[in-house]
Amino acid sequence: MASVAAWLPFARAAAIGWVPIATHPLPPAPIPKDRRKADDEKLLINVSGRRFETWRNTLEKYPDTLLGSNEREFFYDEECKEYFFDRDPDIFRHILNYYRTGKLHYPKHECLTSYDEELAFFGILPDVIGDCCYEDYRDRKRENAERLMDDKLSENGDQNLQQLTNIRQKMWRAFENPHTSTAALVFYYVTGFFIAVSVMANVVETVPCGLRPGRAGTLPCGERYKIVFFCLDTACVMIFTAEYLLRLFAAPDRCKFVRSVMSIIDVVAILPYYIGLGITDNDDVSGAFVTLRVFRVFRIFKFSRHSQGLRILGYTLKSCASELGFLVFSLAMAIIIFATVMFYAEKNVEGTNFTSIPAAFWYTIVTMTTLGYGDMVPETIAGKIVGGVCSLSGVLVIALPVPVIVSNFSRIYHQNQRADKRKAQRKARLARIRIAKASSGAAFVSKKKAAEARIAAQESGLEIDDNYHQEDIFELQHHHLLRCLEKTTDREFVEMEVPYNGQPKRPGSPSPLASPTHSAASHPGLLHACCGRCCGQRYQPPF
Amino acid sequence: MGVNLSKANECRTTQFLQHMQPCNKTYRKCKNFNVQHDNSTIQEVEDEDDECAPPPRHRPDRLDAISRATKFSREEIRCVYRAFKQECPSGAITEATFKNIYQKFFPLGDSSQYAHYVFSALDKEQNGTITFGNFMLGLSMVVKGSVQERLRWAFTLYDVNHDGCITRQEMLDVISAIYNLMGTSHDSQQSPQLHVEKIFKKLDLNHDGVITVDEFINYCTTDENIRKSLTVFDEVW
Secondary structure, X not given: OHHHHHHHHHHHHHHHHHHHHOOOOOOOOOOOOOOOOOOOOXXXXXXXXXXXXXXXXXXXXXXXXXXXXXXXXXXXXXXXXXXXXXXXXXHHHHHHHHHHHOOEOOOOOOOHHHHHHHHHHOOOOHHHEOHHHHHHHHHHHHHHHHHHHHHHHHHHHHHHHHHOOOHHHHHHHHHHOHHHOHHHHHHHHHHHHHHHHHHHHHHHHOOEEEEOOOOXXXXXXXXXXXXXXXXXXXXXXXXXXXXXXXXXHHXXXXXXXXXXXXXXXXXXXXXXXXXXXXXXXXXXXXXXXXXXHHHHHHHHHHHHHOOHHHHHHHHHHHHOHHHHHHHHHHHHHHHHHHHHHHHHHHOOOOOOOOOXXXXXXXXXXXXXXXXXXXXXOXXXXXXXXXXXXXXXXXXXXXXXXXXXXXXXXHHHHHHHHHHHHHHHHHHHHHHHHHHHHHHHHHHHHHHHHHHHHHHHHHXXXXXXXXXXXXXXXXXXXXXXXXXXXXXXXXXXOOXXXXXXXXXXXXXXXXXXXXXXXXXXXXXXXXXXXXXXXXXXXXXXXXX | OOOOOOHHHHHHHHHHHHHXXXXXXXXXXXXXXHHHHOOOOOOOOOOOXXXXXXXXXXXXXXXXXXXXXXXXXXXXXXXXXXXXXXXXXXXXXXXXHHHHHHXXXXXXXXXXXXXXXXXXXXXXXXXXXXXXXXXXXXXXXXXXXXXXXXXXXXXXXXXXXXXXXXXXXXXXXXXXXXXXXXXXXXXXXXXHHHHHHHHHHHHOOOOOOEEEHHHHHHHHHHOHHHHHHHHHOOOOO
């Protein structure tokens, strides 16, 4: 290894210690062909104008990278006797420090992708980033990857616009993204309306609505207008059932759909009605029937399809499961402790409410959550002291996991907000980029046509335009290449406003459909052969 | 002639070390409070989380002086110093760094023992660090010294406790360390013992159980094989 090459002479000299004990005579030393006087020479590296100098040995420490291997010879400039790289000098500084110190650092203010690109160019694995910077690098990389995945997913969603031939797929997409078509939007609002109606009906059913005939007590509206409510309920359940069956039909993976949370909520929402139809007015099971009616309130959860905030809340609670579990567990512990102590403290009071430890649980819960109903109150001094401690500790125990949950919620919510904003801005951004690129593409094509016209004029001996200026040899060659392509494929490059498509030669052909654009990450300066809309690639001039 | 810490450095380091009390957080807090008022003696503001004093810094003597003392050319000394400073920025090499370097040369085996012996052979003051000046002196003796000097150095390599004679145990230790350089794939239990016996039979002429300097040098200069092998390391630089 070149890093310890300078120590080798010492190690060899110290090997003289082996001589007395050597069982065989030692081999003769290798004779270097030509004694290089200065073994170490300084190399000049010019990165976009900023000059770096280092010893050759420093660079050769890592022979599997660009600078340490023969690959750097490709960048050697014979005239200036230096290595020239047309890359970012600020990031190069870190790369060179890696050779010097053996540690690669990741600067926090640099963009992760540009840093990655530089590392890839110079052949350095990101894994050698030092421990001090590695975590930060990994975190940012993960964030970036998530963002890109998000973008790609939404882009795929957009791209799939044209690829749906199946009714099933169309329906599924309509259900999942209501804003894609009017029918879907109507369906979305109708179901939302009926959910609201159903929930309101459940609530209003129990409002007292006049006196009971012949008996004391009020009559709830549900019993007074039994038929009306029954019809309303039937209508809602029919709509919900239809919706559920449609979703089941349209789902790409039915088993997965049946197991998903939303579908379970759907089922639980409509099942009580059907079970209620089956059960007659039998006293024995009417108790169970009443319980079933409670489940009708689950219809309100169907709103989570309509509200993103609700979904985020649900997701947050799921992701904070461990904090919530901790909260519940510590509360349970505290409740048991305090209830036990209170019970034994108040046991001997006459007519006390604290009849058993479970009875004391209620007091403890009410005190710890600082509700303090006052239906159970300690009488003894010890009981009062314990009650005081109980309420103080209650505040602490509940306050502890709350910030974690809140911060989780906040992070997820903001992420969602950002994603939505990005999606909204994306369309406008991409449209602007498309226009800019198309205009430069159009400029190039018109240049090319002008050059062709000039050449044709030259060939036919017409007079050359006085304003003819020397064309760049590269441009000429590029034009020639494109002409060859045209001749090969029997198509023609056409100037247009929208992203370019190579069209078969047809006079007066209509402008082709706008092809779906690539994400903005596509490399400029590449020429793609076009063959229609399937890949939606664009023609880009390299300059 | 040794290399001394430049006087100012030494003063500062001692003062600093005197202020240090290990592992006493409250004391350190008070000390920090004092330090902020008195900037002249302490070079750097100590963070509360620092647990040890910064390593002492050694600066070598002038290039000319070393060149004169060690018969190396200036260019050669520069080369060695650059590598030295790269491995040990503090200016003095410790045994741990030494072991690291040797491990890179002999990756297959365990070189820590052997490195330890070489280090203690170089370390004149036996204090665990070798300054650059001492290192150059040692190097000069090993590389550019006469046959006598080199053999004397080899003797100190085997004489672990530097008492002037090599016992069987010392020789066994060093030879096992050398065998360890090869790695553990060889049957290493018997061979060092046999080797030691062979050597002692050849070198210990008066059979008193130890090898002295003279016996050692005598043997090495008279044995034909050894004389030839010695020349192998003549042009190492």
